[in-house]
Amino acid sequence: MKPSPGKLFLWLILSITTLFAQLPYEWSVSADKQSVVVEEAVVLHYSCRFDDDGSLYTIEFKPPKKGAEYRLYLLNEKEKIRGGIRTNEFHFLYFPMRSGQQQIAFSAMMRRTTKDSIENAVIGRDNVEVIDFSDTKVELPVVELAVSPVESELVGAFTLDVHLNKESVRAFEPIQLSVNVVGEGNFDAFTPFSVDIPGVEVFAEKVEKKYVLGERGLKGRWTQRFALVAENAFTLDAFTLDYYDLKERRVKQLSSDVKTIAVEKAHEVEELLDSEDELDTSWKWDWDHLNYLLTFLTGWVLGRWFRKKPLERAFDETLAGKIKNSRSVKALAMVLVLSGDKRFAPLISRLERKTDGKDLVKAKREALDFVDAEQEWDVPKTHDGLIGRLFQILTKVFSVVTSMIRFFVGVFRKR
Amino acid sequence: MxxxxxxxxxxxxxxxxxxxxxxxxxxxxxxxxxxxxxxxxxxxxxxxxxxxxxxxxxxxxxxxxxxxxxxxxxxxxxxxxxxxxxxxxxxxxxxxxxxxxxxxxxxxxxxxxxxxxxxxxxxxxxxxxxxxxxxxxxxxxxxxxxxxxxxxxxxxxxxxxxxxxxxxxxxxxxxxxxxxxxxxxxxxxQTIQAVITHAELDVLKDTVAAVHVDEEIEHYMIELVSATRDPKAYKLDEIAEYIQFGASPRVSIDMFKAVKAMAYLRGKDFVTPVDVAYIAKELMRHRIILTYEAEAEGITTDEIIEKVLEAVAIP
The missing domain is CATH 3.40.50.300 (P-loop containing nucleotide triphosphate hydrolases)
Structure with a gap:
C-alpha cells in the first residue's frame, strides 16, 4: 500500500511534537567526590523531581550491583511530596574497582499508568487484577569520576587488635586467639587471615562479619577466632594488615606483636587422679552409725506396731480350730459344709438329723480324724523332711542377717 | 433323688x-x-x-x-x-x-x-x-x-x-x-445319650417346686441376705468395712428356689440349713460388692459369706 503524503505529514508532526514535549519529571545526579582512588567509596545521589505529585508514575531504578569497574550498594531510597511536588531520591555507595576515567551511566524505567486503570484494578472491573503501565526507559545523567590506582586492596581507616587469652599453657591445652579488624572502608574486599604454625594444631571458627553501610564505606568489625593446641612452645608471628589510609592519603601497615607461647609439660595420669591417701577405707567409729541403727530399729518397731492386721484375726482360723469351737451339731455341720471338702458329705448328712450333745463330741472327733488323716494324694510330695525344713528356715535367717550386714557395711564405707 | x-x-x-x-x-x-x-x-x-x-x-x-x-x-x-x-x-x-x-x-x-x-x-x-x-x-x-x-x-x-x-x-x-x-x-x-424328655423335665421342676421349706428356714435365708447388707447388726463388725453393697433382693428370690433344688439333689423333700449353706456361696458370691480395702487385703466374697453363715443363728 502506498502511503499518502497527507498521512505521512501528520505522522511527522505528531512525532516532532512528542519529542519536544516537556516531560513531567526531571532527573539529576551528583557525586560527593570527583577524584578518588581504587576501592574508595563514592556516594552517588540520584534525584527525580516531578512537576506535580507524580501519582501516575512508578519508578523502577535498580542499577546492576556489580559491574566490571565497580561494586554498588543502595544506601537509602526516599520519596517525599512537598507543596504538591513529588521528589524521589536514591543514594548509592559506589566502589570503583579499576583506575582511570570512569563514566557512571545508569538508566531508570518510568512506568506510567492512568486513573482509569487504577480504578479498574481497585474495584476489579472486568476481572482486572493488575494496573496497566506504559514504560519509558530514561537514560540518567552521566557522572564523571577520575580513579587513581593504589597499592593496597584495602582502602579506608582500620585498626587491628590481636588477643590471646593466655600465653602460657600446659601441653594440649587450647589457647583462644581472636583477631579483630575494626574500621570503615571496603570491608567486602577483605581477605581473611590464615594461621599456620608448624607443630600447632589450629582450629578456626567461621569469620564473624558485622558491618553497616556508611557514607565512607562499610563500617564495622571483622573477627576471626582460633584455638591453638600444641605440645611444645611456639611463636605466634605478627599479623600485618596493609591499607590505604584515606585521611593521610598513603598506604599504612598495621601490625601486631610477635608472641611466644610457653607450653609446659602435660599432666601425667597420676596427677589427674586423687591420691590413694585421700581415700580412707578403714572403718572408724562414728556416733552417726548409732543414729542410723536407732533410726532403723525405730522404723521397724513403729512399722510392726502400727501395721493393720485384722486378717489374721478374722479369716485365718484353721478348719480344725473351727471344728473344735463349734458349739452345736448344726454349727459343726455348717463348718463342714463351708470347708467344701466332699469327704465330709456322709458325716454332714448324719449330722443334719442329730441334735444331741453326745453326738456333737463324737462328730467333732470324727471330723478331726478326717482333717488329721494324711491322705496319700492330698499331701504335697516333697523331699523335705523335718531336717530339710529346719535347714530352709536357717537358710532364710542367714540370708536376712547377711543382707543387713551388707547394708550397714555399705553405709559405713560410704562414710 | x-x-x-x-x-x-x-x-x-x-x-x-x-x-x-x-x-x-x-x-x-x-x-x-x-x-x-x-x-x-x-x-x-x-x-x-x-x-x-x-x-x-x-x-x-x-x-x-x-x-x-x-x-x-x-x-x-x-x-x-x-x-x-x-x-x-x-x-x-x-x-x-x-x-x-x-x-x-x-x-x-x-x-x-x-x-x-x-x-x-x-x-x-x-x-x-x-x-x-x-x-x-x-x-x-x-x-x-x-x-x-x-x-x-x-x-x-x-x-x-x-x-x-x-x-x-x-x-x-x-x-x-x-x-x-x-x-x-x-x-x-463315650457318646452321651439323651436320658430325659421335655415332659419329664417339667415333672422334675414341679417336684422341686414342691419341696418343703419350713418357715424358720425361710426366715433364716432372709436373715442371711440381710446380714450381708448390715453386718454390724449381726455382730459382724470385722467384715463391715469390707462390704460396699450387700446382696440384692434377687438373691432372696433365687435362694428360695435354689435351696429346694439343692435339697432335692441331696435326696430330700425338705430344706435344712445345710442345704442353704451348700448353695449360699454360689448364690451370693457375684452379688456382694466389696470395698477397695477388701480388694487390697485380698478378702474374697466367699470369705465374707462364710463369716455370715457362721454368725447368723441357725434354726
Whole structure:
C-alpha cells in the first residue's frame, strides 16, 4: 500500500511534537567526590523531581550491583511530596574497582499508568487484577569520576587488635586467639587471615562479619577466632594488615606483636587422679552409725506396731480350730459344709438329723480324724523332711542377717 | 433323688471327671430356670461339662464364642433382605435355643453383654418390628475367664445380678486328673445319650417346686441376705468395712428356689440349713460388692459369706 503524503505529514508532526514535549519529571545526579582512588567509596545521589505529585508514575531504578569497574550498594531510597511536588531520591555507595576515567551511566524505567486503570484494578472491573503501565526507559545523567590506582586492596581507616587469652599453657591445652579488624572502608574486599604454625594444631571458627553501610564505606568489625593446641612452645608471628589510609592519603601497615607461647609439660595420669591417701577405707567409729541403727530399729518397731492386721484375726482360723469351737451339731455341720471338702458329705448328712450333745463330741472327733488323716494324694510330695525344713528356715535367717550386714557395711564405707 | 437326675449325672460323667459341684450347680439352674455363670481358668472342662449336660438333656443347644468384635445381631439375629421375594426376612440368631452356652462372655464388649442381659431377663427377642418369645426351657450358661487376664471386659453388676448362680471351677484332684489323663490316652470317652424328655423335665421342676421349706428356714435365708447388707447388726463388725453393697433382693428370690433344688439333689423333700449353706456361696458370691480395702487385703466374697453363715443363728 502506498502511503499518502497527507498521512505521512501528520505522522511527522505528531512525532516532532512528542519529542519536544516537556516531560513531567526531571532527573539529576551528583557525586560527593570527583577524584578518588581504587576501592574508595563514592556516594552517588540520584534525584527525580516531578512537576506535580507524580501519582501516575512508578519508578523502577535498580542499577546492576556489580559491574566490571565497580561494586554498588543502595544506601537509602526516599520519596517525599512537598507543596504538591513529588521528589524521589536514591543514594548509592559506589566502589570503583579499576583506575582511570570512569563514566557512571545508569538508566531508570518510568512506568506510567492512568486513573482509569487504577480504578479498574481497585474495584476489579472486568476481572482486572493488575494496573496497566506504559514504560519509558530514561537514560540518567552521566557522572564523571577520575580513579587513581593504589597499592593496597584495602582502602579506608582500620585498626587491628590481636588477643590471646593466655600465653602460657600446659601441653594440649587450647589457647583462644581472636583477631579483630575494626574500621570503615571496603570491608567486602577483605581477605581473611590464615594461621599456620608448624607443630600447632589450629582450629578456626567461621569469620564473624558485622558491618553497616556508611557514607565512607562499610563500617564495622571483622573477627576471626582460633584455638591453638600444641605440645611444645611456639611463636605466634605478627599479623600485618596493609591499607590505604584515606585521611593521610598513603598506604599504612598495621601490625601486631610477635608472641611466644610457653607450653609446659602435660599432666601425667597420676596427677589427674586423687591420691590413694585421700581415700580412707578403714572403718572408724562414728556416733552417726548409732543414729542410723536407732533410726532403723525405730522404723521397724513403729512399722510392726502400727501395721493393720485384722486378717489374721478374722479369716485365718484353721478348719480344725473351727471344728473344735463349734458349739452345736448344726454349727459343726455348717463348718463342714463351708470347708467344701466332699469327704465330709456322709458325716454332714448324719449330722443334719442329730441334735444331741453326745453326738456333737463324737462328730467333732470324727471330723478331726478326717482333717488329721494324711491322705496319700492330698499331701504335697516333697523331699523335705523335718531336717530339710529346719535347714530352709536357717537358710532364710542367714540370708536376712547377711543382707543387713551388707547394708550397714555399705553405709559405713560410704562414710 | 430321682433316677432321672442320677441318669443325667451318669451321662455327664462319661466325659467329665469330678466337678460334682459344677454339675450340681448346673442342674439347679436347670431345675429352677436360672442362668448360670461359670468362672475358671481355661482348660477346666467348663465348656465340655455344659455341652455334655445339654446332650444328656436332649435340649436344643447352641454355643456362642464371645469375642471383642461380636455384635448384638450376631447373637440375637437380624433382618436380611431377600432379593428373590423383594422382602426382608428374619434370620434368627443362636439365642433361639433351649440352652445357650455363652463361652467366655467377658471377652465381648458391654453392648453385646447388654443385649444378652435383656434376653435373659425378658426371655424375648425383638428383631426389627417383630418380637419373638423364646421357647422354654431357656437358660444361659455363661463361662468366663478371671478378669485378671488380659483382653476381657468385667461384667457389669446389673448383669451379674441376673445370674442365679456363679460357679467357681477349680482344678481337679490328683486322682481325678489321673483318671482324665488315662481316659484321653486310652481313647475311652463315650457318646452321651439323651436320658430325659421335655415332659419329664417339667415333672422334675414341679417336684422341686414342691419341696418343703419350713418357715424358720425361710426366715433364716432372709436373715442371711440381710446380714450381708448390715453386718454390724449381726455382730459382724470385722467384715463391715469390707462390704460396699450387700446382696440384692434377687438373691432372696433365687435362694428360695435354689435351696429346694439343692435339697432335692441331696435326696430330700425338705430344706435344712445345710442345704442353704451348700448353695449360699454360689448364690451370693457375684452379688456382694466389696470395698477397695477388701480388694487390697485380698478378702474374697466367699470369705465374707462364710463369716455370715457362721454368725447368723441357725434354726
Amino acid at each position: 430321682s433316677k432321672k437326675i442320677d441318669a443325667i449325672k451318669s451321662e455327664v460323667a462319661k466325659v467329665v471327671v469330678g466337678h460334682e459341684k459344677m454339675i450340681d450347680g448346673l442342674l439347679i439352674g436347670l431345675l429352677c430356670e436360672g442362668h448360670i455363670l461359670i468362672e475358671g481358668i481355661p482348660g477346666l472342662a467348663k465348656t465340655t461339662t455344659v455341652k455334655a449336660l445339654s446332650e444328656s438333656l436332649g435340649l436344643g443347644f447352641k454355643r456362642v464364642q464371645f469375642t471383642p468384635d461380636l455384635l448384638p445381631s450376631d447373637i440375637l439375629g437380624a433382618e436380611i433382605y431377600d432379593p428373590q421375594n423383594n422382602d426382608f426376612k428374619i434370620k434368627q440368631g443362636p439365642v433361639f435355643t433351649n440352652l445357650l452356652l455363652a463361652d467366655e462372655i467377658n471377652r465381648a464388649p458391654a453392648k453385646v453383654q447388654s443385649a444378652l442381659l435383656e434376653v435373659m431377663q425378658e426371655r424375648q427377642v425383638t428383631i426389627g418390628d417383630e418380637s419373638f418369645s423364646l421357647e422354654p426351657p431357656f437358660f444361659v450358661m455363661a463361662t468366663q475367664n478371671p478378669v485378671e487376664q488380659e483382653g476381657v471386659y468385667q461384667l457389669p453388676e446389673a448383669q451379674l445380678d441376673r445370674f442365679m448362680l456363679k460357679l467357681n471351677v477349680e482344678y481337679n484332684t490328683k486322682k481325678e486328673e489321673l483318671e482324665i489323663a488315662r481316659r484321653i490316652s486310652n481313647k475311652t470317652s
